[in-house]
Amino acid sequence: MAERVRRIAGGAEGVRPPDAEALLLLVARGDEGAFERLYDLVSGPVFGLVRRIVRDPAQSEEVTQEVLLELWRTAARFAPDRGSAMTWVLTLAHRRAVDRVRSAQAATDREDRAYRRDADRPFDEVAEQVSTRLEHEQVRRCLSSLTDLQRESVELAYYRGLTYREVAELLDTPLGTIKTRLRDGLIRLRDCLGVAR
Amino acid sequence: MTADIHALTGAYALDAIPEFERAAFERHLHECDACAQEVRELQATAARLGDAVAESPPPELKARVLARVAEVRQLPPAQHSSARAAGPGSTWALRLTGVAAAVLLVVSVSLGVLLVQDRGELSDRRQESAAVVRLLSADDVRFVSGTTTSGMNGTAVVSRSRGQVMLLTANMPPAPDGKTYQAWLMARSGKPKSVGVFAPDQAGRASIMDSMEIGDANQVGVSVEAAGGSDTPHEVVMAMQLPA
Numbered sequence: 001m002a003e004r005v006r007r008i009a010g011g012a013e014g015v016r017p018p019d020a021e022a023l024l025l026l027v028a029r030g031d032e033g034a035f036e037r038l039y040d041l042v043s044g045p046v047f048g049l050v051r052r053i054v055r056d057p058a059q060s061e062e063v064t065q066e067v068l069l070e071l072w073r074t075a076a077r078f079a080p081d082r083g084s085a086m087t088w089v090l091t092l093a094h095r096r097a098v099d100r101v102r103s104a105q106a107a108t109d110r111e112d113r114a115y116r117r118d119a120d121r122p123f124d125e126v127a128e129q130v131s132t133r134l135e136h137e138q139v140r141r142c143l144s145s146l147t148d149l150q151r152e153s154v155e156l157a158y159y160r161g162l163t164y165r166e167v168a169e170l171l172d173t174p175l176g177t178i179k180t181r182l183r184d185g186l187i188r189l190r191d192c193l194g195v196a197r
Numbered sequence: 198m199t200a201d202i203h204a205l206t207g208a209y210a211l212d213a214i215p216e217f218e219r220a221a222f223e224r225h226l227h228e229c230d231a232c233a234q235e236v237r238e239l240q241a242t243a244a245r246l247g248d249a250v251a252e253s254p255p256p257e258l259k260a261r262v263l264a265r266v267a268e269v270r271q272l273p274p275a276q277h278s279s280a281r282a283a284g285p286g287s288t289w290a291l292r293l294t295g296v297a298a299a300v301l302l303v304v305s306v307s308l309g310v311l312l313v314q315d316r317g318e319l320s321d322r323r324q325e326s327a328a329v330v331r332l333l334s335a336d337d338v339r340f341v342s343g344t345t346t347s348g349m350n351g352t353a354v355v356s357r358s359r360g361q362v363m364l365l366t367a368n369m370p371p372a373p374d375g376k377t378y379q380a381w382l383m384a385r386s387g388k389p390k391s392v393g394v395f396a397p398d399q400a401g402r403a404s405i406m407d408s409m410e411i412g413d414a415n416q417v418g419v420s421v422e423a424a425g426g427s428d429t430p431h432e433v434v435m436a437m438q439l440p441a
Contacts, residue, residue: 028271032263032266035263039259039262039263043258044251045248046254047251047254047258049247049250051252061254061258065258065265069262069265069266072269073269074272077272082237083240083241086244086248087240087244089244090243090247091244094211094212095212102216136248139245139246140249143246157208158211158213158246163208167213174385179205180204180207181207182208183207186210186211186242186243189245189246190238190241193245195238195242195245196238
């Protein structure tokens with residue numbers, strides 16, 4: 001299992017040089033040069049993900065800047081035994097992007113409780129864009145191995161920043177079903193991508 | 198660990214858990230190594246989805262970020278690295294109420310409630326006390342507790358065999374003027390069922406058990422409603438998954 005994982009993780013990409021962890025350790029010691037190299041390594045994935053969720057370009061830049069400064073600030077809290085540096089970075093980026101859209105949404109909701117039914121973007125349009133713009137063939141192939149409901153649920157939650165409750169309402173599916181589809185969809189992706197942790 | 202709360206690992210890894218449920222789930226993660234491991238794997242999986250949509254930021258952003266770095270102080274390493282598993286921003290280290298602490302809270306809050314009610318009918322007190330004892334001594338009694346991001350504590354004591362649940366809260370601020378707290382039981386389907394309105398005492402504590410018939414409920418929650426209560430929850434401030 002470990003062999004297979006290493007091969008897949010190291011082989012297919014090239015996008016992710018193996019030294020993000022090493023750079024983070026240097027950044028934790030205050031090395032600004034290392035931070036600049038880390039910026040070059042992670043700013044693309046961070047900005048791409050934030051932009052996918054937040055959409056507005058100016059706000060996406062703001063959130064990206066917040067995330068990168070947070071990396072600088074908290075680099076010493078990175079624990080390599082808990083997962084890769086890129087996972088750590090993108091987990092933070094996703095959470096900050098989601099925080100941004102949810103706080104904006106909360107303000108809107110107070111005026112319009114029915115916002116979900118008036119959603120400005122139908123979900124299949126979003127899913128379509130996601131599918132066509134994916135850079136990584138492997139991720140696209142694995143996404144396409146999910147059931148329709150698994151894939152739609154995972155994409156709406158991850159790329160649009162919806163809660164599972166919102167996904168359930170949008171797809172007119174019971175909450176428990178959506179919870180389960182998010183989990184078993186991700187587990188299938190994990191196995192397809194050969195993610196070890 | 199119950200199958201129901203375990204199913205939230207996927208939603209959690211995707212940040213798809215509403216804020217009011219996140220604290221309870223993170224507390225559960227803290228006690229469940231298997232869940233924490235699964236969350237790490239699923240977060241790594243989700244990160245691959247993020248990596249796949251990389252897009253170059255505008256070039257001028259780099260200079261802005263590098264300039265700001267000179268003004269931002271770095272944090273020292275965490276004291277308890279084992280308490281962090283979800284990446285930056287996680288505050289698990291602050292949430293370490295175990296079952297033992299939940300029991301203490303239950304007992305102390307229950308006693309507090311029983312003691313402050315001494316102006317009521319003696320028989321009422323005895324009935325309530327007996328009901329609490331019956332619930333706490335049930336063979337299948339289970340506790341779940343959590344802390345919301347704003348610091349409110351909630352503990353639910355559940356016995357499926359007795360068909361009862363007791364909700365205890367602590368650190369609850371008074372409801373805003375003209376508003377009240379209302380407790381709810383929620384099942385997988387159907388509308389949330391109101392348990393009643395309540396006001397925490399001066400120490401922010403409350404306990405609700407009267408008529409908390411659990412039925413097929415899998416969540417207990419508290420919302421803020423207009424005085425008098427509502428027939429459907431509006432502003433949910435706390436929600437916890439109940440053990441199966």
